[in-house]
Amino acid sequence: MLIFYILLLFILIAAIIAVETKDLLSSVICIGAIGFGASIMFLFLRAPDIAITQIVVEVLGLIILIRATIRRDLTFISGDREFFGTVVSIVIIFTIGVAGLGLAVFQNLQDFGNPIFANVPDAASQEYISQGLAKTGAENLVASIILDFRAYDTLGETTVLFTTIIGALVILRREGRKTLEGPDQ
């Protein structure tokens, strides 16, 4: 139990530093710290698939972020936007609301370490655990879920990746409009 508190506190501190530090590069590195903390936490939470994926994604994400920040001038812009009306006030109301609700929101959840699926008679997860191997032939139950029971989600996930790649290629192309053929000709 204690290990989760320690890791989560580590993540929270890293998050606060990442948000508040002036130097962009150090805040990007703090993001890396959050990612690796999260990855260790996934490992302790018995999710090795997620831990592996989180680590490799973290490495790539850091490369992408560092690409964006390094060697750009004016990386020291800090401070807050002026309160632009509604959005900020909504956030404040939201925070106050949550503080007012206290922990009531999370009190109805099962206690930590006692997952909901064990207490719901017809939860899908029980079926996955007891029948997953027999019904799909995959020992890794997570693989059996993402590629068989809920493969449609994974199709969506791959499509998301495809979308962002095409989107990034579109955004990063040299010329948006054709220069030769103006609209008037």
Added chain:
Amino acid sequence: MSMPLPLFVAIPLVTAFLMPIIGGFGRKGKGTATVLANAATICLLVFAVASVGRTDVYLMGKWSIPLGINLVLDGLSSLMLLAIGVVSAAAMLFGVRYMQQYTARAKYLSLFMLMVAGMNGVVLSGDIFNLFVFLEIASLASYALVGFGCEHEELEASFKYMVLGTIGSLFVLFGIALVYGNTGTLNMAYISRAIQQSGVNAGLSFALALFIVGFGLKAAMVPFHAWLPDAHPSAPAPISAMLSGVLIKTLGVYALSRIVFNVFGISETVGWLLVVLALSSMVIGALLAIGQWDLKRLMAYSSISQVGYVMLGIGIGGLILGRAGPDIDSEHLAWASLAILGGLFHLINHSVYKSLLFLTSGSVQMSTGTREMREMGGLAQKMPLTRATCTVASAAIVGIPPFSGFWSKLILVIASVQAHLYWVAAIILLVSLCTLIMYLKVQRHVFLGELPENLQNVKENTGCMVAAMVFLACLCVLMGLLLVPSLREMVLTPAVEVLTNGVGYSTQIIEQAGIGN
């Protein structure tokens, strides 16, 4: 024989995946890609028309729910599929000519099809996490499309849209996590059943609040509207038509009403919340629109106001339903149905005429090279077809009797009077007046008045663009026919029944899925 529902998603997806390959073969490849994409959208439209009046539950991978994911086709889904089909076919046709001024056509087509696939997936999904995944596909494609021109304003708008949109998505995701933590399932029918059994606790109501904020951000309802007036004008015209016409309704209004009505069950508080959000959207959107001089920006603000109408109808219906509780008498049920009918009818009307308005604005922009209304004028003689279609659409959106907008607004007024909300009826009329003012302004400054010097040799656009506009204009005129009883029974009434049925959704789906096994 049941319809292969996955094809609604699979056809646009496969088309989108093929586009970069085909587009790699030079000019000829691009032509083929364009034809293929048009064929795909028309095919989807035909499928959507064929799906009207059916109900179906499709089990993915033959796994019974809640093990697998199910697709649900009911009245509301087929109404949305119809709207998506009509608008995407028209916008795609319009884009054939219009998008020639941009580079990277194949990627545009790919993103367009991905957006359509995402919206179809959202509409058909019966699983809450799956709904989120497809919502992300549609949103990510739209972020990229808003920045398609790669100019200063477009990138800025795209960034703003992307930040707010992603925050909205994450709110929805957190809500889904809370729902999973409380009910132990992701299937919407099973969630609904679990909520009925255990009642709504603090965690679930917080999840509901998160859903309202998240989907409200997608629907650009008023406290969350900041991105829309930037994003919609910045996109290329066919994309603006898609965004204003169907995207905000599918990702926002449809998803919200599905969650609020069918999963959580409507209550009076939520009904009031929806009505207040809707009224503020209507009023603020309309007031801000009047002051605009940018043609597309005016239309974007008007979209905010019009989505308010849609939410108002649904909200009043929910209010009546929530007040009466589960044992509602037939009279109240009739009023609630009338209000929801008005909202949904306005939804489909608005998707047709607002996309038409954006297409005409694209046509004007393509011919004149500007969107600033003060630099235009007198285009009526030069561009007669654009002018005619724009007038039809304006008349429809303002609500001049024979056109479709009039009927939906009339129904909304009657419904709000029946619900004893007289001030709401007054606001509807007032906002209609504002709408009239802004579209008179469009007519006055764009099509009437003096023709400026630099626009003397403006030419009317031809071919595909005009065909798309005329198609939508005809629909605008004919839409009123949807209220003829036999058509209404087929298209609108099943959709209304889905919402008035409320949490009865769960037993129905579980039963149908059981038969499907």
Added chain:
Amino acid sequence: MLYALCFLLFMIGLYSAVVKKNMVKIVIGIMIMEYAVNLFLIMLGYRLGGKAPIVGEEDMAGAGGQVSDLFLNTSVDPLPQALVLTTIVICLGSLALMISICIRVHEKYGTFDITEIRRLKG
């Protein structure tokens, strides 16, 4: 309590995304929100002293892929793990797209300061 700390992480991300004026900070805020949701989902499925949801040799009970009762009662919930796998990919995708937009905006405007990027009125 752990759940509430997760939500605190979510709020820190939201604060950064809404209030900061540096575009990269906004992106970082959104990433923090994503981590918070992922952690929250995985925590929901954790079982004290649980096992990873991978069926090993010792967990089999007879042929035909039946698993032992011990495994049934100690395995953690595999479903949130599948969901998080999907959300991680979605987050990586949106990060890539967001950073591309940031880089492009930086090229056009020469700054990451969102308050100076104000071509669009209101």
Added chain:
Amino acid sequence: MKGMTIIVKTIAGWVKILIFMFGIYVVLFGDITPGGGFAGGVILASSYILLMLAFGRESVEKNLPQALALKLLCCGVLAFAAIALSGLFFGADGFFWNYIYQEWLAGKDVEFLKAGIIPLAELAIGLAVAMSLFLVILNLSSFRSDISANEKE
């Protein structure tokens, strides 16, 4: 920028093979061990990114041109969609129906393709993910170097 020093280049040349093999291992055994198509795909992509950092962008682009990478990406996602759609034809109207396992392999003791469509889908996803991330990083980095070239002029 023509890459880094000779030490880095030599080590990267050796390490890339290991990373590549590891990536393929993770992709292929996703149904038995932790990992899978996505994690493996990212590892494959990172082997190319290591090459890009060590040898410079041009040499990598010679190895795997962008147009080819885009086509391979499309092939990957199309293959996944085809696996999904094939269920419609082989299994009587079942999108994503795991027909290979359910109809042919269930209960049998086989070594290869034990879990039906799952390993096939892992392969398709691995290809798509590797290519897409490779493309993103390549484009992001090339965009930056183009700008700095412009600024120098």
